Amino acid sequence: MYSLGFDVGSSSIKVSLLDIASGRCVASTMNPKSEAPIHAPQKGWAEQDPDSWWRYLCEGVQELRAAGHDLGKVRSIGISYQMHGLVAVDRDVRPVREAIIWCDSRAVALGQQALEEIGYDRCMNSLLNSPGNFTASKLAWVKRNEPDVYERIWKFMLPGDYIAYQLTGEVTTTASGLSEGVLWDFRQQCRADFVAEYFGIEADKFAELVPALGASLRTSGKIQEELGIPAGTPVSYRAGDQPNNAFSLNVLRPGEIAATGGTSGVVYGVTDFPKPDAQSRVNTFLHVTPGAEQRMGVLLCINGTGVMNSWAHHHICPELSYPEMNELAAQAPVGSDGLLVLPFGNGAERMLAGHASSARFAGLDLVRHRRAELLRAVQEGIAFAFRYGIDLMKDLGLKPDVIRAGRANLFLSPLFRSTLATLCDARIELFDTDGALGAARGAALGAGYYADAEETFATLERLDVIEPAALWKQGLEDAFQAWKNELNKSIQ
Numbered sequence: 001m002y003s004l005g006f007d008v009g010s011s012s013i014k015v016s017l018l019d020i021a022s023g024r025c026v027a028s029t030m031n032p033k034s035e036a037p038i039h040a041p042q043k044g045w046a047e048q049d050p051d052s053w054w055r056y057l058c059e060g061v062q063e064l065r066a067a068g069h070d071l072g073k074v075r076s077i078g079i080s081y082q083m084h085g086l087v088a089v090d091r092d093v094r095p096v097r098e099a100i101i102w103c104d105s106r107a108v109a110l111g112q113q114a115l116e117e118i119g120y121d122r123c124m125n126s127l128l129n130s131p132g133n134f135t136a137s138k139l140a141w142v143k144r145n146e147p148d149v150y151e152r153i154w155k156f157m158l159p160g161d162y163i164a165y166q167l168t169g170e171v172t173t174t175a176s177g178l179s180e181g182v183l184w185d186f187r188q189q190c191r192a193d194f195v196a197e198y199f200g201i202e203a204d205k206f207a208e209l210v211p212a213l214g215a216s217l218r219t220s221g222k223i224q225e226e227l228g229i230p231a232g233t234p235v236s237y238r239a240g241d242q243p244n245n246a247f248s249l250n251v252l253r254p255g256e257i258a259a260t261g262g263t264s265g266v267v268y269g270v271t272d273f274p275k276p277d278a279q280s281r282v283n284t285f286l287h288v289t290p291g292a293e294q295r296m297g298v299l300l301c302i303n304g305t306g307v308m309n310s311w312a313h314h315h316i317c318p319e320l321s322y323p324e325m326n327e328l329a330a331q332a333p334v335g336s337d338g339l340l341v342l343p344f345g346n347g348a349e350r351m352l353a354g355h356a357s358s359a360r361f362a363g364l365d366l367v368r369h370r371r372a373e374l375l376r377a378v379q380e381g382i383a384f385a386f387r388y389g390i391d392l393m394k395d396l397g398l399k400p401d402v403i404r405a406g407r408a409n410l411f412l413s414p415l416f417r418s419t420l421a422t423l424c425d426a427r428i429e430l431f432d433t434d435g436a437l438g439a440a441r442g443a444a445l446g447a448g449y450y451a452d453a454e455e456t457f458a459t460l461e462r463l464d465v466i467e468p469a470a471l472w473k474q475g476l477e478d479a480f481q482a483w484k485n486e487l488n489k490s491i492q
Contacts, residue, residue: 001019001020001021001073001074001075001449002017002018002019002020002026002069002071002073002074002075003017003018003020003074003075003076003077003078003440003441003443003444003447003449004016004017004018004061004071004074004076004077004078004229004440004443005017005018005077005078005079005080005435005436005437005438005439005440005441005442005443006057006077006078006079006080006163006436006439007080007081007241007244007434007435007436007439008053008057008079008080008081008082008159008160008163009036009082009241009435010036010038010046010048010082010101010102010103011035011036012030012031012032012035012036012056013030013031013036013053013056013057013060014028014029014030014060014434014435014436015028015029015030015031015057015060015061015063015064015436016028016434016436016437016439016440017064017069017071017074017440018437018440018441018444020075020076020444020449020450022459023441023458023459023460024459025437026069027064027067027069028434028436028437029059029060029061029063029064030060031056031057031059031060031063032056032059036048036052036056038101038103039098042106044104044105044106045100045104045105045106046100046101046102046103046104047097047098047099047100047101047104048098048099048101049095049098049099050087050095050098050099050159050162051095053159053162053163054162054163054166057163058226058227061227061228061229062227065227065228071227071228071229072228072229072230074229074230074233075233075234075444075447075449076215076233076234076235076236076237076440076443076444076446076447076449077167077219077229077233077234077235077236077237077443078235078236078237078238078438078439078440078441078442078443078444078446079160079163079164079235079237079238079239079439080160080239080240080241080244080245080435080436080438080439081158081159081160081163081238081239081240081241082101082102082159082240082241083102083158083180083240083241083242084101084102084133084134084135084138084158084180084181084240085099085100085101085102085135085138085158085159086099086100086135086138086139086142086156086158087099087156087157087158087159087161087162088139088142088149088150088153088155088156088157089153089154089155089156089157089162089171090152090153090154091154093154093155093165093171095162096149096152096153097142097146097149099159099162100138100141100142101159104133104138105133105347105348106133106138106141107133107134107137107138107140107141108132108133108137108354110131110137110140110141110144110199111130111131111132111133111134111137112130112132114130114131114137114140114195114198114199115130115131115132117198118131118194118195118198122194124276124278125187125276126185126186126187126188126192126194127182127184127185127186127192127195127276128186128274128275128276128283128284128296129182129276129280129283129284130182130280131182131195132182132280132283134180134181134182135156135158135180135181135182135183136181136182136183136195136196136199136201137182137199139156139199139201140199140200140201143199143200143201153205154205155171155205155206155207156205156206156207157171157173157207158173158177158180158181158240160177160238160239160240161173161174161177161207161238164217164235164238167217167219167220167223167235168217168218168219168220168235169220169222170208170217171207171208172207172208172209172210172217173206173207173208173209173210174209174210174211174212174238175209175211175212175286176212176238176239176240176243176285176286176287176288177212177238177240178191178192178209179285179286180240180285182195183195183196184286186274186284186296189294191206191209212237212238212239212288213236213237213288213289213290213442213445213446214236214446215234215236215446215447215448216236217234217235217236218231218232218233218234218235219231219232219233219235234443234446234447235443236442236443236444236445236446236447237288237439237442237443237445237446239288239439239442240285241435242258242260242266242268242297242299243268243285243286243287243288243297244288244435244438244439244442245258245260245266245268245406245435245438246258246268246270246287246297247287247288247289247438247441247442248406248431248433248434248435248437248438248439248441249404249405249406249431249433249438249460250404250453250456250457250460251268251270251404252270252287252289252290252295252453253270253295254270254271254272254273254295255269255270255271255398255399255400255401256269256270256400256402256404257269257270257390257393257398257400257402257403257404257426258403258404258405259386259403259404259405259411259420260405260406260408260409261305261306261382261405261408261409261410261411261416262305262306262408262409262410263305263306263307263310263346264301264302264303264304264305264306264307264346265301265302265305265306265382265385265386265410266299266300266301266302267299267300267386267389267390267393267403268297268298268299268300269297269298269300269393269398269400270287270289270295270296270297270298271284271295271296271297271298271396271397271398272293272294272295272296273396273397274296275396275397276396277392277395277396279353280350280353281300281350281351281352281353281389281392282298282299282300282350282351282389282392282393282396283298283299283350284296284297284298284299284396285297285299288442289453290445290452290453290456298393298396298398300351300389300390300392300393301350301351302343302349302351302382302385302386302389303344303346303347303348303349304343304344304345304346304349304359304385305343305382305385305386305410306382306409306410307345307346308341308343308345308346308359308378308381308382309378309379309382309410311345311359312325312374312375312378313325316371316374316375317371317375322412322413323412325375326379326412326413326414326415326416328371328372328375329372329375329376329378329379329413329415330376330414330415331372332370332372332373332375332376332377333475334472334475334476334479335380335475335476335478335479336369336373336374336376336377336380336479337365337368337369337373338363338365338482339361339362339363339364339365339369339373339374339376339377340361340362340363340377340381340479340482340483340486341359341360341361341362341377341378341380341381341382342358342359342360342362342381342483342486342487342490343359343378343381343382343385344358344359344385344490345358345359345360346359351385351388351389351392352487352491355491358490360490361374361377362486376415379410379413379415379416379419380419380476380479380483381483382410382416383416383419383420383423384423384479384480384483384484386420386423386424387420387423387424387480388484388487390424400424400426401425401426401427402426402427402428402429403420403421403424403426403427403428403429404428404429404430404431405417405428405429405430405431406430406431406432406433406434407430407431407432407463407464408434411428411430417430417466418466418469418472419472419476421466421467421468421469422468422469422470422472422473422476423476423477423480424468425468425473426468427465427466427467427468428465428466429462429464429465429466430462430463430464430465430466431460431461431462431463432460432461432463433460433461441456441457442456444456
């Protein structure tokens, strides 16, 4: 028997087939083969066609079929998706406009105005966040700026909700999804209708609420005809990409932390104590966990991480591979001989309270510093940004001693992962998993094929463990303090 997982990202859609009994990945596909287009009609905007996500997903499923995999054996389906997006549909459940996706910043001012007018204390106590640039504010932007479009809206959804509709014919959302849109009242444990009322969003525009984990939805006969997946298969798991990444790594208990180091860097920690960050530099959402006990995920996003490392590769050493670049960086001394890098050149940083700080080198000595120091300073600067953000999370009660990650992107660099482990005084554990496989595991759990989390992750393979490097500790700590001083000067 198989469980099928979909990871609906903004650059690609990944499809993975999990053998439920062995817990092993049978096959996976990724579409499109080149990066999916993001439309930017104006500066700061980012839109995608929701139907393109479904098209890429279907192409991936058909590739599995063409490779000889019998999708008639699929017994559960899980969905991971890009968070905070807005998909608005009419009564025929057709999109009335392109989706406004996670990295679109057009609604920032509306979110700030809502924070001030609803009231800071009420937002922080009930929402644990500012309305910010999340789904509710994006829908409010449509209402204010595209009234004719807004009048055609029957329901609004998140990207994962739209994929669930395509599979089941049911228009639904989840409590964790509402929390991502800053439409969940943590104090009352219900939908935050006071936010919708403030924005003038009618209650009947919300999709029906269903559990994120459980067999409440099933595939339609149309899916069996088109994709070969049996009608009635449970669509039994749905989560935003960062909660799902944490779930994929078995990060379910308070104090546990998951990290990613792709284009942006993310740290996601689990807590059972709802405490907001006073400046909304990190955000709290409902986590996806089995059982009745509610857990929250504290999400830190750093825009300028992997993209900074990619910039260094392309512009400092384009003739080297990434492994060769990592080896060259490791030849420089700890602390990069006084050279510091602020890796914040990819838009406004929420972690820095919205400052659009530019990336820059500080302390560059044209006599002493070579390419090795430049490259090491880049990776250390990114690790310093992670440490800075994790310190913010510690203020909210998170005390990590283990950081879990997939062995991918920045975590492929021995230098980066040793630097981060040492700075945070935490063991780093690397695993063989990804978002689509995590969604497949979650679906098997939600459909009852695994009894509990322990059985779900019994076969999750740990690939490596990185312990803090005691000999680096003082040098890195001194460099980090110097880095913080440079950061403070840049954002004053």
